[in-house]
Amino acid sequence: MSMEGEASGHASLKERAIEELKVFWLITLYLAVLLGSFTVYRRLILKEFGVAYLHYGFALIEALIIAKVILIGEALGLGRRFEGKPLILSVIYKSVLFGLFVALFSILEHVVEGLIHKEDWASILRHLGDLGMYEILARVIMLIVAFVPFFAFWELGRVIGSRKIAALFFSSQAETASPRPKG
Helix, strand or coil: CCCHHHHHHHHHHHHHHHHHHHHHHHHHHHHHHHHHHHHHHHHHHHCCCCCCCCCCCHHHHHHHHHHHHHHHHHHHCHHHCCCCCCCHHHHHHHHHHHHHHHHHHHHHHHHHHHHHHHCCCHHCCCHHHHCCHHHHHHHHHHHHHHHHHHHHHHHHHHHHHHHHHHHHHHHHHHHCCCCCCCC
C-alpha cells in the first residue's frame, strides 16, 4: 500500500468513525427523549400515590446503552433478512428483533451485575424476578413500538440515502422539491 493509499485509508477510517459517532448520538438523542418522556409519565403517575420518583439520569444512561446495543446489532448484521422486501417488513422485523436484543442485553446486564457482587444464581434470578416479568414485558413492548418510527427512518435512509432524508427535514421545500412534470 502506498503512502497516498494509507492516507486515504486513514481518512476513510476517520470519516467512518465520525459518521458512526454521529449516528450513535442521534440514536441516543431519540432514545433519551423517548425514555425521558416515559420517566416523566411514571413520575406523574406515582406522584398521584404520593411516591417520589426522580430517576431521570437512568433514562440518559439507558439511552446510551441501547444506542450502543443497536450499533453492535447492526455491526453484527442483525435484521438484514428482509432488507430486499417491502420496507414495512424490514421495519417491523428490525423493531421486534432489536427490542428482543435489547431485552436480552438487559437481562445479561443484571446477571453480570449479580456476578460482580458475588451473588449466587438463585439470588440473581430472584433479583430478576423482583424486577417483575410485567415490568420487563412492558419495557420490551414499549421499545418495540418506539423502534417502529426509528427503524422506518433508518430504512428510508438506507434506501434513499441519509443525506436525502436530512435534506427533506432540514432544508426548505423549494431546495428539495423535484421538478414537476409538464403537462
